[in-house]
Structures are given as C-alpha cells and as structure tokens.
Amino acid sequence: MTAVLRAQGLGKKYGRRWALADCTLDIPSGHVVGLVGPNGAGKTTLLNIACGQLAPTAGTIEVLGDRPGSGPGQLAKVGFVAQDTPTYAGLTVNDHLKLGAKLNPRWDDALARDRIARLGLDPDRKAGKLSGGQRAQLALTLGIAKRPELLILDEPVAALDPLARREFLQILMEAAADQQLSVILSSHLVSDLERSCDYLIVLVDSRVQMNGEVDELLNTHHRLTGPRRDASRLPGDQHVISASHTDRQSTFIVRTTAPIHDPAWSVSRVGLEDLVLAYMSKSAEAGSRPVLEVQR
Numbered sequence: 001m002t003a004v005l006r007a008q009g010l011g012k013k014y015g016r017r018w019a020l021a022d023c024t025l026d027i028p029s030g031h032v033v034g035l036v037g038p039n040g041a042g043k044t045t046l047l048n049i050a051c052g053q054l055a056p057t058a059g060t061i062e063v064l065g066d067r068p069g070s071g072p073g074q075l076a077k078v079g080f081v082a083q084d085t086p087t088y089a090g091l092t093v094n095d096h097l098k099l100g101a102k103l104n105p106r107w108d109d110a111l112a113r114d115r116i117a118r119l120g121l122d123p124d125r126k127a128g129k130l131s132g133g134q135r136a137q138l139a140l141t142l143g144i145a146k147r148p149e150l151l152i153l154d155e156p157v158a159a160l161d162p163l164a165r166r167e168f169l170q171i172l173m174e175a176a177a178d179q180q181l182s183v184i185l186s187s188h189l190v191s192d193l194e195r196s197c198d199y200l201i202v203l204v205d206s207r208v209q210m211n212g213e214v215d216e217l218l219n220t221h222h223r224l225t226g227p228r229r230d231a232s233r234l235p236g237d238q239h240v241i242s243a244s245h246t247d248r249q250s251t252f253i254v255r256t257t258a259p260i261h262d263p264a265w266s267v268s269r270v271g272l273e274d275l276v277l278a279y280m281s282k283s284a285e286a287g288s289r290p291v292l293e294v295q296r
C-alpha cells in the first residue's frame with residue numbers, strides 16, 4: 001500500500017532546541033491517524049512540515065510520494081486546517097466557498113454547498129460573526145471540498161463543545177470513508193481519537209514514542225497483574241512500558257507479540273487512553289517533563 005507519509009530521521013531545530021527529533025514514520029494510506037502528545041511535544045511542527053509550511057532541519061519526508069509543498073500538484077493533493085481553524089473574518093461563508101473554488105483545481109462545489117446547508121450556516125453571514133464551532137465547521141468544509149487525498153488537521157476540535165466535537169468528527173469520518181481520504185488529526189482528547197482514529201502516533205518530547213494501527217497496538221499490549229515481581233524477571237520478549245507495585249502485587253503494561261503463559265499473571269487488555277498515558281508517563285519518567293493531563 002502507498003505511504004501517505006514517510007519520514008526518515010526527520011527533525012526541526014529552533015536555535016539550539018529540537019522541536020522534532022529523529023522522527024521515522026511510515027503511515028499507510030486510507031487511515032484516520034490520531035497524533036497525540038503533551039503541549040510542546042512537536043505535533044504542530046510535524047504537521048507544518050508535512051504540509052510544506054516548514055522546512056525540516058534534518059532528515060527526509062515524503063507526503064503522497066512527493067516532497068511537501070514541492071509544486072501545485074502536490075499542494076492540490078494535501079488539505080490543511082491549522083490549529084486556530086483560520087477563516088477570513090470580513091468574508092461571508094459564500095465568499096469562502098467562491099475563494100475555495102478559485103484556488104483549488106479539484107474543488108467540489110456541490111459538496112461544499114451541501115455541507116453548509118446541512119450545518120445550517122447562513123451563506124451571507126460573515127465568518128467573523130460565526131461561533132468558534134461554526135468557524136471550525138466552515139474550515140473543515142473548505143478542507144473536505146478541496147478533495148485532497150490527505151487532510152491534515154491540527155487540533156481542530158479544541159474549541160468545540162462535546163456535541164459539536166462529535167458532529168465534527170462524524171463528518172470527518174464520513175468524508176474519509178466516502179472520498180477514500182486519508183486524515184491526520186492532532187488532539188489532546190484521547191477519547192475523541194479512540195472514536196475516530198484507526199492509527200495512532202504518540203509524540204512526547206519531540207520524539208515518536210509509539211505508532212501503529214490501533215487494533216494492532218491494542219492486541220500487542222497487555223496489563224499483567226500478579227504477585228510482586230521485579231521487571232528484570234520478565235521474559236526478554238515482554239517490553240515493559242509501565243510498572244507499578246504495592247507490597248504484595250505488581251502491575252505491568254507490556255508490549256509483546258508472543259503469548260503470555262505464566263500462570264502467576266492475570267492478563268487483561270489495555271484501553272487506548274491507558275496505553276497513551278503509559279507511554280507518556282514512561283517518557284516523563286525518563287526526562288523531567290510532567291505527564292500530560294488527558295481530558296475526557
């Protein structure tokens with residue numbers, strides 16, 4: 001399957017500090033990809049590089065087989081909705097659609113107008129007079145009607161109420177299914193990503209800590225609970241992601257593709273949110289950063 005994004009040793013440095021370091025990813029097409037990580041982890045940096053707005057300091061990146069922003073053909077294939085879902089305050093909804101039609105060679109006007117009608121947005125209303133949620137929906141409509149092969153969204157739901165968030169993600173998932181669109185979406189809200197994404201990247205402290213298809217990640221991570229034991233006594237093929245102990249009991253989250261036969265352990269599945277938190281905690285313990293607060 002073609003890679004939607006392929007990065008090798010990708011990095012971006014501001015002054016002496018790496019905003020993104022040694023990032024190697026190979027994301028197959030046809031996925032809704034969730035990108036999660038604490039504030040300052042490097043998510044926006046990665047997404048800005050992927051859409052061609054930032055040049056990397058190190059490494060290579062290909063998006064849909066080309067260097068990001070390498071020409072009109074590549075730009076037409078990639079849609080980007082930036083973090084603050086930018087719209088032009090002085091232009092009406094209708095003006096935005098006309099602008100979209102002018103600027104995008106694959107523009108689907110019928111789709112754009114249908115979505116605006118479904119959302120109940122007044123075409124004559126200026127974007128500056130829309131609510132934050134309505135502006136986000138307008139920005140998403142522009143992104144979808146551009147008919148890109150890849151739509152990149154940087155925290156698009158941050159300002160939305162829970163219902164608007166759900167509707168927004170619903171529209172996104174419908175578009176991904178109907179248009180065979182690949183999506184990369186950053187968010188702090190793991191529960192939203194759990195509902196909408198089938199591929200996950202966890203980025204902490206400028207580095208990719210975990211990435212892969214959600215089903216595969218859930219199938220290869222296990223919570224082991226049993227009599228207290230040191231992590232060094234676990235089999236070598238059980239990679240320990242997190243460990244906690246009481247006087248008598250140990251709980252580990254491990255990653256392994258091998259079956260777990262040890263009868264001392266009670267083995268259970270790990271939910272996506274716990275898994276994300278385990279990787280974030282692991283990274284926070286290794287460094288000095290606080291763990292991200294994951295909101296519900």
Ligand SMILES: Nc1ncnc2c1ncn2[C@@H]1O[C@H](COP(=O)(O)OP(=O)(O)OP(=O)(O)O)[C@@H](O)[C@H]1O
Nearest residue numbers: 014018019020037038039040041042043044045046
């Ligand atoms: N223009 C810039 N100049 C200097 N440093 C920057 C610049 N942009 C980002 N950084 C730094 O790079 C790091 C990564 O920032 P980035 O915006 O990519 O993180 P993020 O994961 O998107 O964070 P958030 O969740 O808060 O949006 C941070 O330490 C940030 O301070």
